[in-house]
Amino acid sequence: MQGKNRSMVISLNGAFVQRSFVLLSLGTALILILVGLLFITKVGTVISSQNIRKMTVSLSDQMISHALAQEIPYLTAKEGDKDDEISLTGTMFNLLTGIDPKDPRTLLGRELPGFSLFDTNVLVAGKDVGIGDLPVETTPPVEALQNQPVNEQTKVENPVEETFNTNGKKVVFIYNTHNRESWISEVPEASKNVDLAFHPTKNMTLVSDHFARELEKNGIGAQVSKVDIFSKLQQKKLSYSLSYSESRKTVQEVMARNKDLTYFVDIHRDSLPRKNTTIHIDGVDYARVYFIIGMRNKNWTKNEQFALQIHNELKKKLPGLSKGIYGKNSGNAEYNQSVSPNSILIEIGGPENTLEECQRTADVLAEAFSKVFWEAEKVNSNKPGDMKRS
Numbered sequence: 001m002q003g004k005n006r007s008m009v010i011s012l013n014g015a016f017v018q019r020s021f022v023l024l025s026l027g028t029a030l031i032l033i034l035v036g037l038l039f040i041t042k043v044g045t046v047i048s049s050q051n052i053r054k055m056t057v058s059l060s061d062q063m064i065s066h067a068l069a070q071e072i073p074y075l076t077a078k079e080g081d082k083d084d085e086i087s088l089t090g091t092m093f094n095l096l097t098g099i100d101p102k103d104p105r106t107l108l109g110r111e112l113p114g115f116s117l118f119d120t121n122v123l124v125a126g127k128d129v130g131i132g133d134l135p136v137e138t139t140p141p142v143e144a145l146q147n148q149p150v151n152e153q154t155k156v157e158n159p160v161e162e163t164f165n166t167n168g169k170k171v172v173f174i175y176n177t178h179n180r181e182s183w184i185s186e187v188p189e190a191s192k193n194v195d196l197a198f199h200p201t202k203n204m205t206l207v208s209d210h211f212a213r214e215l216e217k218n219g220i221g222a223q224v225s226k227v228d229i230f231s232k233l234q235q236k237k238l239s240y241s242l243s244y245s246e247s248r249k250t251v252q253e254v255m256a257r258n259k260d261l262t263y264f265v266d267i268h269r270d271s272l273p274r275k276n277t278t279i280h281i282d283g284v285d286y287a288r289v290y291f292i293i294g295m296r297n298k299n300w301t302k303n304e305q306f307a308l309q310i311h312n313e314l315k316k317k318l319p320g321l322s323k324g325i326y327g328k329n330s331g332n333a334e335y336n337q338s339v340s341p342n343s344i345l346i347e348i349g350g351p352e353n354t355l356e357e358c359q360r361t362a363d364v365l366a367e368a369f370s371k372v373f374w375e376a377e378k379v380n381s382n383k384p385g386d387m388k389r390s
Contacts, residue, residue, distance in 0.1 A: 214366030287349025
C-alpha cells in the first residue's frame with residue numbers, strides 16, 4: 001500500500017512538470033511572435049544614436065552617469081561622493097510614468113491650464129538656468145497687431161555690404177519668422193503691457209541685418225530676408241500660429257534660387273522678463289541667447305550638434321551669454337530645420353532688452369558662428385571648388 005501511494009505521487013509530479021513545460025514553451029513562442037510583429041510594424045526603425053538620443057533625452061545626466069557607473073566603476077571614483085545617491089525606484093518610476101518628482105512640470109503640466117507650455121527639453125543647459133528661464137512660445141494679443149501697417153517688405157537699417165570672401169557666394173540665409181518682435185524701448189505703449197512690444201520697422205530684423213554685417217566682416221557671405229511674414233499672414237487672413245509655415249515657403253523659395261546657401265538662421269527675441277534675458281559682463285549688459293531645436297524634425301540631433309558647436313564657442317568667449325539648447329515637442333516643433341542640418345532658431349534677449357544690447361550679443365554670436373563655419377571649411381578644404389578664406 002505504501003509503495004502504491006509513492007508511485008501515485010511520482011506520477012502526479014511528472015504530469016505537473018509536463019504541463020509546466022508545455023505552458024513555458026507556449027509562452028516563449030508567444031513572446032517571440034509578439035517581438036516579431038513589433039519589428040515588422042517598426043521596420044523603418046533602427047537602433048541608431050539618434051533613436052537612443054530620443055530615448056535618453058528625458059533622463060538627467062546624473063541618472064545616465066549612475067547607470068554607466070554600474071559597469072565602469074572608475075566613473076564613480078573620479079566624481080567622488082559629491083552627487084546624491086540615485087534612487088533605482090525613482091528612476092524606474094520616472095521611466096514608466098513619465099513623472100519626475102524633482103520636476104513639477106511632469107505632473108502639474110497635465111493638470112494646470114497653461115503649465116504644459118513649459119514642455120521644453122533642456123538639451124544643453126547654460127550657466128545659472130532654471131525652470132523660469134525655459135522659453136515659452138506666445139501669440140501677441142490682437143491689439144498688438146491690429147494697428148500694424150501691412151508692408152511688402154520690412155524696412156532695414158542699412159543695406160548689407162557686398163564684401164565677402166566666400167568666392168562671391170552667399171552661403172548664410174538669415175530671416176525672422178516673427179519679424180515684428182520688438183522692445184519696450186521702441187514701443188511706448190508696451191511699457192504698460194509688454195505683450196504689445198511689436199513694431200513694423202524697429203524690430204528683430206535690425207538685429208538680423210547687424211548679424212549679417214558682422215558675418216561679412218569675417219568673410220562669410222550672408223543674405224537677409226526682406227519678406228514681412230506678418231504682412232503675408234494679414235494679406236492671406238491666416239493665424240499668427242502659421243508664421244512658421246509661411247516662413248518655410250520663403251526659405252524654400254530662396255533655396256531654389258541660390259544653391260550656395262547651406263546655413264539658415266531664424267532670429268527671434270524671447271518673451272521673458274529682463275532678469276532672465278540679460279547678463280552683465282565686465283560692466284556691459286548683453287542680451288542672453290539660446291537655441292531652439294524642433295524635435296519633430298526626424299534629424300533634429302544633427303541640428304542640435306550644429307547649435308552645440310556655436311554654444312561651445314560662446315562659452316569660450318563670454319561664459320553665461322548662452323543659456324543653452326532647448327528641444328521642443330509641441331507647437332510647430334520643426335521650425336524649418338528639416339531643410340538642412342545647419343538650420344537653427346536663435347532667441348536673443350527679450351522685450352525689456354534694447355536694440356543695442358541685442359546687437360552687442362549679435363557681435364559675439366557672429367564671431368562664434370564664424371569660428372564654426374571656417375572650421376568646417378578647413379575639414380572640407382581638399383574638395384574641388386571649396387570656399388577658402390583669403
